[in-house]
Amino acid sequence: MTPWITPLLLTCLICMGPTQAEFFTSIGQMTDLIYAEKDLVQSLKAYIQEEESKLAKIKSWAEMMESLTIKSTSDPEGYLAHPVNAYKLVKRLNTEWLKLENLVLEDATKGFIANLTIQRQFFPNEEDETGAAKALMRLQDTYKLDPETISRGEFPGTKYRSVLTVEDCFGMGKTAYNDGDYYHTVLWMEQALKQHDRGDEATITKVEILDYLSYAVFQLGDIHRAMELTRRLISLDPSHERAGSNMQYFEKLLENEKEEKAFSETSNTTEPTTYSGIYERPQDYLPEREIYEGLCRGEGVKMTPRRQKRLFCRYHSGNRNPHLLIAPFKEEDEWDSPHIVRYYDVLSDEEIEKIKELAKPKLARATVRDPKTGVLTVANYRVSKSSWLEEEDDLVVAKVNRRMEHITGLTVKTAELLQVANYGMGGQYEPHFDFSRVILNKIFLGDVVVIIFGMMQ
Structure with a gap:
């Protein structure tokens, strides 16, 4: 195991015992x-x-x-x-x-x-199934995987292979649909229909798939294709009431579109948007998403050969710390600016197992502080569980803390507790500051200025 050490913070992957909810986060x-x-x-x-x-x-x-x-x-x-x-x-x-x-x-x-x-009583619930489906979609987007690849179970770097059935793909699409995510609804309903058309065994009917798919396509603004899919639905089930109503509505919209197009041609205005059955992933609230997903794929900033030559491996003795003179730590430069280093063999296998054992019953969904209310709450952009260990919990915690002090030259007296985190399926913590930000509030009292230091995660 190669632990990643930052000042006063150690993160380990752990196993945990059963609880009653949020399995997908761990x-x-x-x-x-x-x-x-x-x-x-x-x-x-x-x-x-x-x-x-x-x-x-x-x-x-x-x-x-x-x-x-x-x-x-x-x-x-x-x-x-x-x-x-x-x-x-x-x-x-x-x-x-x-x-x-x-x-x-x-x-x-x-x-x-x-x-x-x-x-x-220990089974996953509806929230877990939804969370697991969204996690798959998050992996799909981050690593630019198409539904066919995922359905065949062809995930890079995985040991085992598991395929998705028509019902599985339909369930993925339905989860996205219920969340108002029509982009992923279309992708997964198309995959379900594709597998159904090629003869895969299924209990879900083509009519059910087309019902969701046609409406999701319409929501993305592609009326022509929505109408085409609805026609196919009606050919399979002529008595489908909703499809008949939708067909009339689409025809009316297309008639309006023709009138607008005729008007735009005489007015030399911009042509209406056309579609080819391929839809772009909608923009979201996070401006750094493309950058950080690119980094996950191994893209982005590359180390030049000249800079690479400045990176070394060495034995770290903590500025000749007496505790590390006989047994220094293995230190490796990961990056030059900012300077990032990795330490090897910091914990023994026995210590790792003990920490996991201590953390297991304490694991709880990781939280963030609401910027408006200041209250700790769960968030979709942080999918993991974590626990905090004190020196009183076991001697191993105290030993690890001393080791961190020797490596960093800092003290744990003013630090957070030892944190143990376990990331779930498609687990993530979107770009954020990994330190508490200081809020300075100036209060004027006559000629005296009082500065209050508040801590916000």
Whole structure:
């Protein structure tokens, strides 16, 4: 592991135990879902085995009785003339058929249902599913991946491969639609339709997909294509009431568009916008988005060979700190201006595991301070969980703090607590200041100026 050390702050990736919400904000927490699902599968297999065993007994009984009844019905009086047969017939109908009835009515689902009920309280909720879908879209945008690539599970750098079904793609599109995000709605509904058209197995109908797709395309301003998609919908379901109404509305809009175009030609005004089925991603509130997403893709500022020659690896002794003279830290220059360095082998594997163990029960959704109210709140631009460890929690925390002091030459007495963070699926913290900004409020009291220092994250 290569920890990234900044003055008075250590960030580690950790695993965490189950809580009741926001699984998508923590990969560590999502790993617990893997084991929960494994437990459910084992419980389900036990139920199936029990059902199969019960059915085997019933089948054996049925085969035996079929053979017996063939013989008895071929000569009922001759069969009953044997006193043992008469006794066994009475016994079967009075006792053994009752046992069979009880066997058939026996509920083999009790164990599985009980386990499922217990586990369900730790399952992800609607917010988690929405958050996970948005995380996939965030990765899609950041790394410029098309829906087909994602659907095939072709993520660069991943070990395993998993594909999206028609229902999965439809669910992605529906999540975007419910959020008013028609750009991603179109991308994912088109992918769902594409997979449906090529024969992928699906329970979602083309009519359902086209219903969302045509409206989302219309919302992006492409009336011609919205009308084309609506025509296809109506050809599949002529009685679709909403599609019929939309068709009339689109025709009216197109008629108005023709009139405006005729007017613009006589007035030499600008031509109306045309579309080719490809729509641009809408601009959002963050001016730095293109820059920081480019950096995520490895684009942007490049180190020149001349500057690269000024970067070195060395042993760091903290300005001849007595504690580091015998065991200095490995230090590597990452960047020259501003000067950024990386330290290696700062923590042992045992210390890392202990910190993860301490942080696990304390993990909570990371918050930001609302600039208007000053209240800490969660935000979509910070998707992670974090916890804070004090020296009183364990000796390892105190040891790590001392180590930070030796490396930085600073003191933890005026620093934040040791922070442990775990980023979830598509986790991020958009561009921000990683230090508290000082607010200076000047209060004039006669000839005296009082400066109040306030801290804002």
